[in-house]
Amino acid sequence: MAKAAPEVEVLIESGQLHPHDDHYHLTHRFQNDDWLTLYRLRTDDSPLPPIRRQVTATILALLLDERLPGSSAEATDKALRRMISIIGKARRAIEGDVGARAVETIITWDLEIRDDGKTLDLGGRLFHAQDPVRFSYCAGHFHVEDANGKWAQPVELAGQGSGGFSWPSSIFFEVRPDGTVAERPTSTRFHKLSAAGQVRFTRDHWHLTEAYANPRLQHILKTIADERLPDRTRDLARAHALDVMRLRLDVGSEAEFDARLGAIEQAIDRAAEELEREARAAPSPRRR
Numbered sequence: 676m677a678k679a680a681p682e683v684e685v686l687i688e689s690g691q692l693h694p695h696d697d698h699y700h701l702t703h704r705f706q707n708d709d710w711l712t713l714y715r716l717r718t719d720d721s722p723l724p725p726i727r728r729q730v731t732a733t734i735l736a737l738l739l740d741e742r743l744p745g746s747s748a749e750a751t752d753k754a755l756r757r758m759i760s761i762i763g764k765a766r767r768a769i770e771g772d773v774g775a776r777a778v779e780t781i782i783t784w785d786l787e788i789r790d791d792g793k794t795l796d797l798g799g800r801l802f803h804a805q806d807p808v809r810f811s812y813c814a815g816h817f818h819v820e821d822a823n824g825k826w827a828q829p830v831e832l833a834g835q836g837s838g839g840f841s842w843p844s845s846i847f848f849e850v851r852p853d854g855t856v857a858e859r860p861t862s863t864r865f866h867k868l869s870a871a872g873q874v875r876f877t878r879d880h881w882h883l884t885e886a887y888a889n890p891r892l893q894h895i896l897k898t899i900a901d902e903r904l905p906d907r908t909r910d911l912a913r914a915h916a917l918d919v920m921r922l923r924l925d926v927g928s929e930a931e932f933d934a935r936l937g938a939i940e941q942a943i944d945r946a947a948e949e950l951e952r953e954a955r956a957a958p959s960p961r962r963r
Contacts, residue, residue, distance in 0.1 A: 680748040683755070692743070699743040699751065707759060709766040713738075716769060723769070730775045734765055737782055760799070761785050776814035784832050788812055792822070795856075797840055805857040808848055813879065819848050819856060825869065826861065828926055829879040844927040862929040864936075874924060881924040885916075889940060891947035892919065898950060908953055915946035 679687065683699075686692035691705040703714065716723055717731040738761070743754040764787040768778045780786060787796040792809035795802040795817070804810055807822040813829065820827035826847045832840070842850045849859045861869075868874045873887045885896055898904060898912035922939050925931040 677745060677747045677751075679745070680752060683748070683751055694745065698745050700739060700741070701743075701758065702739070707762060709759075709763045713762070713766050713769065716766075727769065727772070730778070731769050733775065734769065734778050734782070737779065738762065738765065741782070757785055757798070764796070773812055774814075777812035780812065780815055780817070780832070786817065786832070788817065800840070800854075802850070802854045802856055805855050808856050808858050810856075816879075818879075819845070821847075821858070827876050844931075846926050846929055846932055862932060864929070865926075865932060881926055882922065883920050883924070883939065885920070889943055892916070892943050895919075895943070895947060895950060898954075904954070908950070911953055912950055915950060919943055919946060 683692065686705075687694060687699075689704065689706075691702055693700045693702050701710070713731060713735055715721060717728050717735060719728070721728050721731075723731065738758075741758060741761075743758065744750040761782055764781050764785070765778055767787070768781055773781075785798040788794070788810045789796065792811055793804045795804070795810045802810075804819070809820060809822045811818045811820060815833060816829045816831045818827050818829055828843075828845050828847050830843060845859065846862050846865060847859055848856055850856050865874070868887075871886065871888075873884055874881055875884050883892075895912050895916050899909055899916060901909065919939065919942055922942065923935075924939070925935040
């Protein structure tokens with residue numbers, strides 16, 4: 676453990692910071708308004724409902740477990756300032772009824788969404804959404820989305836390089852040098868498919884729907900509903916349809932979107948060919 680700066684020594688001596696091996700932990704004695712507010716919000720006489728009190732207690736436990744490096748006075752100071760920022764964001768999220776898993780994301784990434792989704796604070800870097808774009812919380816990442824629900828794209832935080840956060844490419848939005856996140860004109864193909872209900876946003880990814888106007892996919896879907904066919908044939912059709920609609924569409928660029936859609940259509944062709952072979956080998960259709 677490196678020699679601590681005088682202000683850190685004060686925190687140690689007053690019991691606000693606990694040294695442990697090569698790092699430090701905050702304690703319940705830490706004199707910070709947001710920290711003390713979180714402690715009050717977890718008590719039985721808190722204005723929060725019981726479930727939110729439990730969430731607050733869980734978040735405090737996570738914060739107490741956070742390590743502040745002791746490798747140098749500079750590293751400790753930087754980590755302490757980051758922790759103070761995170762505590763403030765966590766307190767506002769708890770009071771704002773942000774979901775528990777999203778609050779965990781705030782703690783991990785020092786992230787906050789403010790101003791009704793119009794401002795994103797990511798470790799002190801500010802980004803501003805231009806209408807109709809907005810930001811929204813999710814677990815382990817956040818979304819950039821159309822305020823009217825026309826499109827959404829998750830922005831992953833895990834796996835970001837050591838050089839800091841970088842935005843993914845997108846057919847939906849662009850990030851300008853001044854930090855403004857603006858809508859990008861949507862590709863004609865995506866717009867047509869979305870408007871017709873042939874693609875949908877499910878579990879943080881875009882997928883085809885049963886309405887996708889591919890003749891061979893529609894044949895697979897009709898096979899599922901054909902009660903004259905053997906159960907084995909219908910079950911195979913159902914499995915193929917589910918497999919196809921689980922495949923994710925890429926939305927990093929129009930070229931990626933088109934290429935991925937082409938690959939999925941090839942998967943549909945292979946599934947349809949297997950189903951046709953199964954149908955030829957199957958017994959004659961059942962009579963009603």
